[in-house]
Amino acid sequence: MRSEAPALFPVFRSRAQAEILAAVLLQSDRDWTATDLAGHLGLPLTTVADEVRRLVSAGVFTMRKVGRSNLLSANVSHPAVKPLTEVVLTTAGPHLLVAEAFASLGGVDRVLIYGSWAARYHGEPGPPPHDLDVLVIGRPDRSAVYAAANKVETRIGLPVNPVVASSQRWASDDDPLIAQIKSSPIVDVPVAAA
Secondary structure, eight states: OOOOOOTTOTTSSOHHHHHHHHHHHHTTTOOBOHHHHHHHHTOOHHHHHHHHHHHHHTTSEEEEEETTEEEEEEOTTSTTHHHHHHHHHHHTOHHHHHHHHHTTOTTEEEEEEESHHHHHHTTOOOSOOSSEEEEEEEOOOHHHHHHHHHHHHHHHSSOEEEEEEOHHHHHOSOOHHHHHHHTSOOEEEOOOOO
8 A cells, every 4th residue: 555645745755755754864974774764753664665775776875784784874975865855854854853852851741743734744735834833741941942942943944833831731621722732633742751
């Protein structure tokens, strides 16, 4: 069965391909194995292996053998990698950048992306997102939240709108914003709880 092209930018073959490109291109200084990518992205290993084969064949990724492992990385000398990285950055990569930027914040129970970006990520048709809405649940330092949001905003070129909500506010059904977020598509961003 073939997966559908991602609604965020339907020029990619599939959402899996966009996720793999985002992971590898946005962390161009890291080596990956197909197993690492599958685990990190929550994708079947066979899907990852098929996409990796195509991307290595196209010269977008390089592969080198170290012991029994095949290590993948972005082929930064390929002329298409830099522009492709920019496309991936704004379409398929924001949640990865949010995870990276918000991971070191203390007092965070959960981070979610909501709004138009989350809706497109989940396949809902519509215009391209013009911003990124991030909900931080817990009691983090607000200035650190805004600094992390600015870091993401600088990289993706879209405004990042962080909202901080306590765990009690998130659990409440009385808050109109929280109720709206809960009833809409969200992307859970994996960050370690502090």
